[in-house]
Structures are given as structure tokens and as C-alpha cells.
Amino acid sequence: MLLTNCHIATMAGPAPYGALCDAALWIKEGRVQWLGNAGGVPEAARSGPMTDLGGRWVTPGLIDCHTHLVFGGNRAQEFELRLTGASYEEIARAGGGILSTLTATRQASEAELLQAALTRLDAMLAEGVTTVEIKSGYGLDRETELRMLRTARQIPDHRDVDVQVTYLAAHAIPPEFAGQGDAYLDEVVLPLMTEAAGLGLIDAVDGFCENIAFSAAQMRRVFEAAQALSLPVKLHAEQLSHQGGTALAAEFGALSVDHLEYATAADAQAMAQAGSVAVLLPGAFYTLRETQLPPLQAFRAAGVDMALATDCNPGSSPLSSLLLTMNMGATLFQLTPEEALAGVTRNAARALGLSDRGVIAPGQRADLAVWDITHPRELAYRIGFNPLYKRIKNGVL
Ligand code: DI6
Numbered sequence: 001m002l003l004t005n006c007h008i009a010t011m012a013g014p015a016p017y018g019a020l021c022d023a024a025l026w027i028k029e030g031r032v033q034w035l036g037n038a039g040g041v042p043e044a045a046r047s048g049p050m051t052d053l054g055g056r057w058v059t060p061g062l063i064d065c066h067t068h069l070v071f072g073g074n075r076a077q078e079f080e081l082r083l084t085g086a087s088y089e090e091i092a093r094a095g096g097g098i099l100s101t102l103t104a105t106r107q108a109s110e111a112e113l114l115q116a117a118l119t120r121l122d123a124m125l126a127e128g129v130t131t132v133e134i135k136s137g138y139g140l141d142r143e144t145e146l147r148m149l150r151t152a153r154q155i156p157d158h159r160d161v162d163v164q165v166t167y168l169a170a171h172a173i174p175p176e177f178a179g180q181g182d183a184y185l186d187e188v189v190l191p192l193m194t195e196a197a198g199l200g201l202i203d204a205v206d207g208f209c210e211n212i213a214f215s216a217a218q219m220r221r222v223f224e225a226a227q228a229l230s231l232p233v234k235l236h237a238e239q240l241s242h243q244g245g246t247a248l249a250a251e252f253g254a255l256s257v258d259h260l261e262y263a264t265a266a267d268a269q270a271m272a273q274a275g276s277v278a279v280l281l282p283g284a285f286y287t288l289r290e291t292q293l294p295p296l297q298a299f300r301a302a303g304v305d306m307a308l309a310t311d312c313n314p315g316s317s318p319l320s321s322l323l324l325t326m327n328m329g330a331t332l333f334q335l336t337p338e339e340a341l342a343g344v345t346r347n348a349a350r351a352l353g354l355s356d357r358g359v360i361a362p363g364q365r366a367d368l369a370v371w372d373i374t375h376p377r378e379l380a381y382r383i384g385f386n387p388l389y390k391r392i393k394n395g396v397l
């Protein structure tokens, strides 16, 4: 297929947005075969179907690199409580929070989990998302974690989207192990990691390093097990307080470190050296009315790539719009509109360890979004407006 009469934000190359104006793009066998000036289309490209995009903009398909899309129930009641003064931590300590979603998820069948996840996913696809990461972590027992992982794995059978599945059994300590984090690791998290990896259900391993969850020393045990299975790691770190998770994740060459509100300039240096992407989650920052900003300038100064994701989850970020996330990244964190777009394309792909997407270049997967806009900065600018014209997954419109 040949796409004609378009402008392309390749997100690669030196020009702002890697922009290529008055361009054409040739897709062959699900990959980008050629792109360039409208006047220079190769002869072979003219033999297949052509689609005139009417001067619209093409970007890489959007990538949501941090979600908890699969879960049971919702936490609207807790939202109400927080608005009358209870803090996220207080609610978690009182058995609400992640643990209330745990109960609802344990009670949900695989079919129910799938249906609820697809409803949220469809909102993402409608905004041009072509790859999504999904974490487990609301089961916290063998059976339910496996159910969550299987649910996430089967999503591509139901929708045209790629799913990266992340094992997050180290998300919270379940009530049956209250006060015994290490025993939970020994009896559930570590053996189940081996089992689920053997079943091909895991692409990466994550954890929540926080005073209401796991310490850096405990996360080290999880990462050592992941390393032994050759699974890449990532971490929820320094979200509510500074726990040293970022330095640990960098030591293990983490694909990404996520949240990072309380990270330091030294953490940014460690991430730069490890090549870890900083995944910023403005939806959680907004929902929790956080005031501590992640160290943006330190990330820029150290050369840490920054991604943006919804963190779609029932508690701290009931957000399923990656476009709104871009706007929040710009308005709340002062990312430039170009950084925001790189954060949901090029750098989001890096945060997932995927090198075949996230930019538009020959050989890359033809995962594209076509937008009714006159400049790519409009994607971060608007609030609650969806200018998607077409989504292209593996070269299929
Ligand atoms: N940090 C978060 O923001 C989510 N998980 C995590 O480790 C919140 C999960 C929840 O509140 O359900």
C-alpha cells in the first residue's frame, strides 16, 4: 500500500519531530518499505493500492508502555474518600487501595477480566494505540496472577494490537502474608515467576518499591530471580517517597524506571549509565494531587530518555487516554509537545525493549496513526479531543 499526500512525523532524525513534509510512504508486508518526498516515489510502489491522506499527518502508532489494564471492579468509592481527606497511603494501610482491587480481581472469571480490559483498551485503540504493556499484580496468588497473565496474553486474539505482558506479583503484600513480605516472595512471587516464564506468559518483571510495598532489598531478590530467567526488569520507584529503587533498577540494567517523583539527580545519572528509560505517569500525579515533580531537568541533563504512559489502573490513575496523558505531561511536567510525542512513540518502545517500532523508518513495523491536524504539536495541546483519522496496524488500515 502506498500512502500519498501526507506529512510524516517520523520521530527519527534531526528535524523537529523528524518531520518530512509533502511525503509518501510505501508499506510492504506489514513493514515500512520506503518513505520520502512525494516526487520520489519508487516505480515498484505504484503497482499496489494507493491511499490519498489529504495532507494529514502520520505518526508512529502510539505505545502505552505502562498499564494495569486487567483488573476487577473499580475504586470510585475510594476516590470519594480521598476527596474528603483520606490519603492514598492511609487507604492502603486500612486494607483499601490495591487490596480492594485484589478481592474484586480474585472473584472475577477470565472472561469477565477480558471483557473489562477490552472496554478500556478500545478507548486506547480509538486514539491510535498499536502496542500496549499490561501488568499482572492484582491477584497476588498463583491462580489469580496466572489468570491475569493469560488474560493479557490473549488480547491480541481479540483486537489488532501487540501486548507486552509484565509480571508484577511484587505489587503489594496480600493479606494472607501481612507483615511477611519475604515469605510472600519465597512462597509465591519467586516460584510463580519461574512457572509463568516457563509457560511463556512473561515478557518482563516489575515491582512496587515503596514503604507500603517492597523494600529495595526485597526487590533485589525479585530482580535476581528475573535475571536468572533472562527476563528484563522495570520498577515502580520513588513514587511516594525515596526508597533507593531507582539505583537498584539501574544496577540490573532496567528497561525503565517508572513514576520517579522523588528521584534525585544521582538517580538520573545512574539511569543514564544503565540506559533505563524514565517512564513518567502524570495521570497518577494528577489523581493523587501530588506536588513533588519528577526531576525533569536532571533527566534532560543526564540524557535519560523520557516516556509517558497512562498507568491505567483503578486506584491512582483511572485514565485510558494517551492523548490526555500527553497533555498532562506537557502541562503538569512541562514536557515540550515534541518530548510528549516521543514519550508515547520512540521512548515508549525503548521502555519495552522493542526496536521494531516507535519511529517511522524503512524496516520498521508499519504501525501508524494518521491524524486530522495541521502540526504534530496539536496532539499534546488539545484536551479531551481526539483527532485520529485512521489507525494502521502491521500495514493494515
Ligand atoms: N503505583 C501505582 O500508581 C499503581 N501501582 C503502583 O505500584 C497503583 C495501583 C493501585 O492503586 O491500584
Ligand code: FE
Pocket (backbone or CB within 6 Å): 066, 067, 068, 236, 311, 313
Ligand atoms: Fe503502575
